[in-house]
Amino acid sequence: MRRALYVLGQLSDEHIEWLIAKGKRARAPAGHVLITEGAANEFVYIVLDGTLGIYVNANGREMKVAERGAGDILGEMSFIEDLPASATVKAERESILFTMPKTLLADHLAVDRDFAARFYRGIAISLSYRLREAMDQHAAGREDADGEELDPNVLDKVYLAGLRFDRIVRRMMAD
Numbered sequence: 001m002r003r004a005l006y007v008l009g010q011l012s013d014e015h016i017e018w019l020i021a022k023g024k025r026a027r028a029p030a031g032h033v034l035i036t037e038g039a040a041n042e043f044v045y046i047v048l049d050g051t052l053g054i055y056v057n058a059n060g061r062e063m064k065v066a067e068r069g070a071g072d073i074l075g076e077m078s079f080i081e082d083l084p085a086s087a088t089v090k091a092e093r094e095s096i097l098f099t100m101p102k103t104l105l106a107d108h109l110a111v112d113r114d115f116a117a118r119f120y121r122g123i124a125i126s127l128s129y130r131l132r133e134a135m136d137q138h139a140a141g142r143e144d145a146d147g148e149e150l151d152p153n154v155l156d157k158v159y160l161a162g163l164r165f166d167r168i169v170r171r172m173m174a175d
Contacts, residue, residue: 002071004046006129007122008164009157015115016164018108023100025172028052028091035075035089043099045074048169050095055088067092071165076123079105098172 008016028034028050035041037057047070054066065087068074078085079102109116 002069002165003076003126003130004071004073004165005158005161006126007073007076007119007161008168009161010118010122010125011115011164012118013164015112015118016167018115019098019100020168020171022104022108023098023168023172026097026099028095028097030091030093032091033088034091034097035078035085035087037086037088038084041075041078041085042102043075044079044102044105045089045100046098046165046168047072047074048096048098048172050097051092052095053090053092055090056086057088062088070169073126075102076126080120080123080127096173098168 011019025048034043034045034052037055047068049070052068052072052074053064054068055062055064057063068089074089075085109119
């Protein structure tokens with residue numbers, strides 16, 4: 001399940017239009033570092049196309065812990081916590097991203113309560129499912145568990161979220 005869908009499924013069409021109007025498309029060539037572990041990050045990203053690797057420093061060694069692709073959201077944890085990034089994110093192959101400056105997003109969240117409530121709910125759902133998935137993987141003793149089951153309330157919004165993601169991709173790719 002692509003994490004951005006949890007957020008997009010909570011937002012209204014008006015909110016999606018605001019994101020499209022204020023966000024930018026960016027290309028990341030293979031090997032490009034978007035987020036550096038321990039450093040401040042200026043953007044929240046949605047992957048439109050491509051593959052990004054998630055790396056953490058483990059006893060002085062860089063260790064790949066996950067991959068993210070189209071429809072995934074990145075930088076949301078450091079945005080929510082206002083802390084340095086917990087991992088390094090690199091483009092595994094050329095990737096296209098939707099970028100939203102954290103300051104612009106924070107300013108809009110501060111003045112649009114409906115947007116804020118929906119956005120934060122979507123982020124909370126996304127992080128909750130990510131935690132459940134990690135616990136399931138740990139309990140199963142493997143890193144590739146795919147037993148993620150969605151709450152029926154979330155499923156109701158997935159189709160609409162998929163349409164919204166497609167709208168963002170089409171508009172960002174047309175520029």
